[in-house]
Amino acid sequence: MTDRAGPPASSPAASPRTLATVTLVLGALVLSPLARARGWDSFPLSSYPMFARGNLGSVNELAHALLVLADGTRVPASPSLVGTPEPMVATAIVRGHVTRGTAADLCASVAARARDARAVDAMAVEIATSTFDARRYFSGAPGARAPLERTVHARCEIAR
Amino acid sequence: MSGPVDRLAGWLAPEGPRSRAVIARMLAGAFATAYLLVRLRYFADGERHAPSDFAPVGVCAILGAPLPAGATWVIAVLTAALGVAFTAGRRIRIVGPAFFVALLWTLSYASSWGKILHSENLLVLHVGIFALAGDLRGARVAGWALRAAAIATVLTYVVAGVTKLRSGGGAWLSGDALGSWLAWDALRKIELGSLHSPLAARIAGSPPLLQAFALYTLAVELGAPLALVSRRSAYGWVALAWLFHLGIAATMAIGFFYPLSGVAFAALLPVERVAPLRRLAGRVAPGV
Numbered sequence: 001m002t003d004r005a006g007p008p009a010s011s012p013a014a015s016p017r018t019l020a021t022v023t024l025v026l027g028a029l030v031l032s033p034l035a036r037a038r039g040w041d042s043f044p045l046s047s048y049p050m051f052a053r054g055n056l057g058s059v060n061e062l063a064h065a066l067l068v069l070a071d072g073t074r075v076p077a078s079p080s081l082v083g084t085p086e087p088m089v090a091t092a093i094v095r096g097h098v099t100r101g102t103a104a105d106l107c108a109s110v111a112a113r114a115r116d117a118r119a120v121d122a123m124a125v126e127i128a129t130s131t132f133d134a135r136r137y138f139s140g141a142p143g144a145r146a147p148l149e150r151t152v153h154a155r156c157e158i159a160r
Numbered sequence: 161m162s163g164p165v166d167r168l169a170g171w172l173a174p175e176g177p178r179s180r181a182v183i184a185r186m187l188a189g190a191f192a193t194a195y196l197l198v199r200l201r202y203f204a205d206g207e208r209h210a211p212s213d214f215a216p217v218g219v220c221a222i223l224g225a226p227l228p229a230g231a232t233w234v235i236a237v238l239t240a241a242l243g244v245a246f247t248a249g250r251r252i253r254i255v256g257p258a259f260f261v262a263l264l265w266t267l268s269y270a271s272s273w274g275k276i277l278h279s280e281n282l283l284v285l286h287v288g289i290f291a292l293a294g295d296l297r298g299a300r301v302a303g304w305a306l307r308a309a310a311i312a313t314v315l316t317y318v319v320a321g322v323t324k325l326r327s328g329g330g331a332w333l334s335g336d337a338l339g340s341w342l343a344w345d346a347l348r349k350i351e352l353g354s355l356h357s358p359l360a361a362r363i364a365g366s367p368p369l370l371q372a373f374a375l376y377t378l379a380v381e382l383g384a385p386l387a388l389v390s391r392r393s394a395y396g397w398v399a400l401a402w403l404f405h406l407g408i409a410a411t412m413a414i415g416f417f418y419p420l421s422g423v424a425f426a427a428l429l430p431v432e433r434v435a436p437l438r439r440l441a442g443r444v445a446p447g448v
Binding site: 007015016017019020022023025026027030031033034039041042043044045046047048049050051052053054055056057058060062064075076077078079083085086087088089091092093095097098100102105106109130133134135137138145146155 | 165166168169170171172174179199201209210212213215218219264267268272273274275276277278280281282285289292298301304307308310311312315316318319320322323324326327328329330331332336338339340341343344345346347348350352353354355361364365427443
């Protein structure tokens with residue numbers, strides 16, 4: 001605490017009680033998500049529900065976009081092809097389209113971006129939900145990374 | 161000041177060094193501005209999204225539909241420009257609130273496409289506090305801003321910790337929940353064609369490591385209020401919290417850049433002792 005002496009205060013209503021009240025209100029706001037239902041989330045106030053669930057287990061479903069190569073193998077379409085640099089936003093976008101029944105629209109836009117990007121020799125795009133077992137996935141066993149189940153909601157060719 | 165109410169008010173709004181407050185404000189502003197500029201297209205280019213993906217959060221909930229593409233570019237560029245002025249301390253009593261509102265809007269809008277990015281919450285809260293503090297003239301206002309920023313920091317960690325116990329309970333204490341999340345997060349990043357950490361699967365296969373990391377996580381989050389007890393406890397907690405974020409980056413490839421940069425903890429640290437920062441603060445705030 002070296003330079004407490006400064007120019008005279010010019011902020012209005014700067015009494016300790018007033019300032020303290022502002023801090024209490026701010027603190028109550030930051031804590032308020034705890035008074036809401038579990039998993040409540042918003043911005044900039046949040047209960048920070050990410051990674052909090054305790055019953056995730058090892059088998060879960062992922063909504064994602066796939067590129068189908070000429071030999072039939074499937075590789076992930078990067079988040080940028082889905083329209084965002086963020087992977088979690090990408091899966092949220094795919095999930096949203098699957099839920100709304102508009103997977104074909106998303107498929108077409110991913111295919112258009114894949115055509116423009118010319119990043120890989122992909123023939124088609126699939127919008128899918130795949131079920132994976134995370135424990136099995138990292139076991140190193142042959143075929144461990146294959147999904148337990150996959151539902152393709154839309155498929156579209158990449159025009160060349 | 162004698163009664164408990166006055167003592168509490170004195171603790172919540174103590175006198176403090178203006179130089180530290182100015183530097184903490186300057187750092188928060190500089191971080192926010194750099195973050196906006198580095199990711200300008202991400203924040204400005206709303207055309208990447210289909211209108212049907214729009215799921216407005218926070219202040220953006222007033223919107224019934226996405227904004228026109230031109231408007232998002234104008235708002236993002238204006239926010240960055242206000243960030244430059246905020247960082248430089250220009251017309252701070254006008255620019256401060258304007259930058260806070262613009263930043264809140266821009267970041268809320270970016271999180272309105274189905275996924276909220278939680279790494280930005282604390283940054284907005286800090287900018288809001290320094291915007292409220294005006295020109296930070298007077299030891300009382302400076303001390304209040306620093307204490308309020310420190311309390312906001314601490315409480316966000318507490319909320320995250322309590323949520324883990326509420327939602328995960330015993331599974332979080334045993335490390336089971338962390339193991340499941342580490343493995344699933346790495347898996348989905350691989351399958352989404354994104355960067356992932358090879359450490360995740362290794363740690364997820366080790367129950368003792370998982371439990372140690374889970375308890376460390378909860379200790380940092382729930383123990384955050386200790387940072388408000390004394391200067392030494394603040395330094396200790398900041399070090400543990402910074403290592404916590406380093407661990408998240410190493411194991412989950414998630415960069416919480418605001419705390420990793422150290423700027424999130426500036427209000428808890430004697431940043432005024434760093435000579436270059438003090439010189440910069442002297443330029444943006446006369447009298448520092």
